Amino acid sequence: MVISIGFEGSANKLGVGIIKDGHVLSNCRKTYITPPGEGFLPRETARHHQNNIVKLLEEALIQANIKSSEIDVVCYTKGPGMGGPLVSVALVARTVAQLWNKPLIPVNHCIGHIEMGRLITGSINPTVLYVSGGNTQIIAYSNKRYRIFGETIDIAVGNCLDRFARILKLSNDPSPGYNIEQLAKCGKKFLPLPYVVKGMDVSFSGILTFIEEKGHKYLKSGEYTEADLCFSLQETIFAMLVETTERAIAHCGSNEVLIVGGVGCNKRLQNMMDIMCSERQAVLYATDERFCIDNGVMIAYTGALMYSSGFKCKWEDTFCTQRFRTDDVEVTWRE
Structure with missing residues (x-):
């Protein structure tokens, strides 16, 4: 004990x-x-x-x-x-x-x-998507190490969301990502954004630069709302994460996916990942903000x-x- x-x-x-x-x-x-x-x-x-x-x-x-x-x-x-x-x-x-x-x-x-996620969810040997303000990694355990199969090659997904929230002057309470998630629920019009997957790795800096440069113009013209931009950003970067995670579980022959890290609280990310898992007869594990x-x-x-x-x-x-x-x-x- x-x-x-x-x-x-x-x-x-x-x-x-x-x-x-x-x-x-x-x-x-x-x-x-x-x-x-x-x-x-x-x-x-x-x-x-x-x-x-x-x-x-x-x-x-x-x-x-x-x-x-x-x-x-x-x-x-x-x-x-x-x-x-x-x-x-x-x-x-x-x-x-x-x-x-x-x-x-x-x-x-x-x-x-990872270990806290395994304890709380009861998952045994999952492929892990670790997404937070400072880290974005796709991980699987093998031979006494947690091996990184894919990761961001520039900024983390949480950092991308945080910086976009600053552009919109969204509140940091309780977190910028949470407030983007709530606003995205009201988005109706999708803005095509750069989709950057390089093998097993992802890149977010170009997406952020694009939406930073174009966002103000679209908002000013009324062509897109803040909710539309939040919706578009979430859908794009989460699709990238789901794609690379699916590639990892296919490679590992895994039937479990565990999402950990602060961005892992996002219900839309969990929903998109759950759809992919169900199509592959895999089980999704995730926890709440605690x-x-x-x-x-x-x-x-x-x-x-x-x-x-x-x-x-x-x-x-x-x-x-x-x-x-x-x-x-x-x-x-x-x-």
Whole structure:
């Protein structure tokens, strides 16, 4: 029986979660929200995390109804992510581990999403579509590694959505992508956009540039509404993701697809993927915003898996890195 606490702060979501043998005891989160039309910068995001993490830690312990002495292992996000926020949260995790005299486990953020998704949905060996503000990858497990079959060659899908939301001055509360999703439901006219699939990889920067340059003209002329543009953007980029995911499951002979990451909350993406899966006699697994969006409990759970499989880390190796590939990690906890 392992009780672990996880600290997540790779982007604008600050999370602290506690898990006991796969049972979530607490999942506390606080999001740094900027004014409409603005993104979040590393320095201000790090300051937000610094100002809120101690209170969030207290909240997580109270919600879990446990004492610090009962915790077996402390886990934190090593990367990938934004440097300032990552280091700010890792500093607290290191301090807590020393004060409580507990082992410290550095966790890959991407693998945290995958393992949490597998736990919550009960999927066994899925092909994974990982889509978030900073990452877009199609992943499958093989021979002690999570192998990347396809990925973005420029910006992530979530970053594309976020930047388009800034153009439209949409609110960042609760997230730009969520507000695009709601607006897209009212879209009626489809604007053809560049469709960029290169083998197993995708590209979003050209689509964003096109809609940035043409969007204002179309809106001004009244030819398309904001809802039409949101609808068109979603349909195009999600079709690209479904196509590349289908290619991956065909290659792997998989009958399970798991969507993880913040963009994975999008109901339209889930619906499009479900149609593809049903045509291939495959099963789609997805979670809601509690576990799709960055959270501390996914770090706690993955760290517990690593700890239980015998993983140990020297104190001098408990650093952060903004570039930490999913396939860099040896998966010691899976058969």
